[in-house]
Amino acid sequence: MPQDGALWLPLIVSAIGHCLPGAKFHDSEFAVDEYLLRLVEDAVLRDDDVNSAMNQTDNDGIGEVYLPIEEFHLAELPPPGEELDLSFGGHVSMDIDTERPYSGHRIPVQVALWLEAKGRVCFAAPRFEVLEAGLDYGWGDDEVPQQPPRTLAEALADALGLEVAEAEELVDIEPIVNESDDGLVYSYLFDFSEEVSPELAQKILANHGELRLEVSPAFFDGVRRADD
Incomplete structure (x- = not known):
C-alpha cells in the first residue's frame, strides 16, 4: 500500500x-x-x-x-x-x-x-x-439584555484544561477564520505556537496535544466581549 x-x-x-x-x-x-x-x-x-x-x-x-x-x-x-x-x-x-x-x-x-x-x-x-x-x-417589552455568562478566557480555559488566570494570556491572540468564498464561516483556528510563554505552551501540549485549537462558530455563543 x-x-x-x-x-x-x-x-x-x-x-x-x-x-x-x-x-x-x-x-x-x-x-x-x-x-x-x-x-x-x-x-x-x-x-x-x-x-x-x-x-x-x-x-x-x-x-x-x-x-x-x-x-x-x-x-x-x-x-x-x-x-x-x-x-x-x-x-x-x-x-x-x-x-x-x-x-x-x-x-x-x-x-x-x-x-x-x-x-x-x-x-x-x-x-x-x-x-x-x-x-x-x-x-x-422593556427587557434588559442579559450579559453573556462567560469571558473568552473562561471559554479557552474550558477548552484547553487551563486555569482562567492562565488562559488570560491567550485572549489577545486573534483567531484565523476558515471561511468559504462567499463568507460562510466554517471554523476559527487559534494558534498558540508563538505568543505564549514556554510554561503555558507545555501545559497546553500536555492537556490538548497541540498548540492549535480549532473551534466552530458556536464556540463564541455566550462569550462576553472584552469591552462589556
Whole structure:
C-alpha cells in the first residue's frame, strides 16, 4: 500500500463509495457540523409553523437563520444501532419592510436532531423535527439584555484544561477564520505556537496535544466581549 496518505485515501473513499453509493464523506468534524447545519436550516425553512410565522410578518425577505447546533464529537456517538439525541434553539429573523406596519420579525425555533450510529465514526441520514416555532410578539417589552455568562478566557480555559488566570494570556491572540468564498464561516483556528510563554505552551501540549485549537462558530455563543 502506498505510504503517502494523499495517494491511498482516495482509493479507500472510492472503495467505500462503491459499497455504499449513498454515503457522504467529511474530512473533519467541522465539516460534519457544517453538513448538519445545512440540513437543519433546510428543515427549518421548510417547516409549516416557521413558514406560517414568516407570513405573519411584514417582511422584506429572510435576514438571518441562526441555529447553533450543540457541539458534539464523533467519538461520542453511541454503539451502532443506537441514537444520539440533540436538541437546540435558535431563530429565523426576517428583514423588516420599513414601508409597512411592524408586526414582528424574529421567529424563535426549537429543533431536535437524531443521529443513528452505524459505526465508530459514521451515522445514518440525520432526522430532524421542529419542536416549536412562532413569531416573537415580545418586541415591545422593556427587557434588559442579559450579559453573556462567560469571558473568552473562561471559554479557552474550558477548552484547553487551563486555569482562567492562565488562559488570560491567550485572549489577545486573534483567531484565523476558515471561511468559504462567499463568507460562510466554517471554523476559527487559534494558534498558540508563538505568543505564549514556554510554561503555558507545555501545559497546553500536555492537556490538548497541540498548540492549535480549532473551534466552530458556536464556540463564541455566550462569550462576553472584552469591552462589556
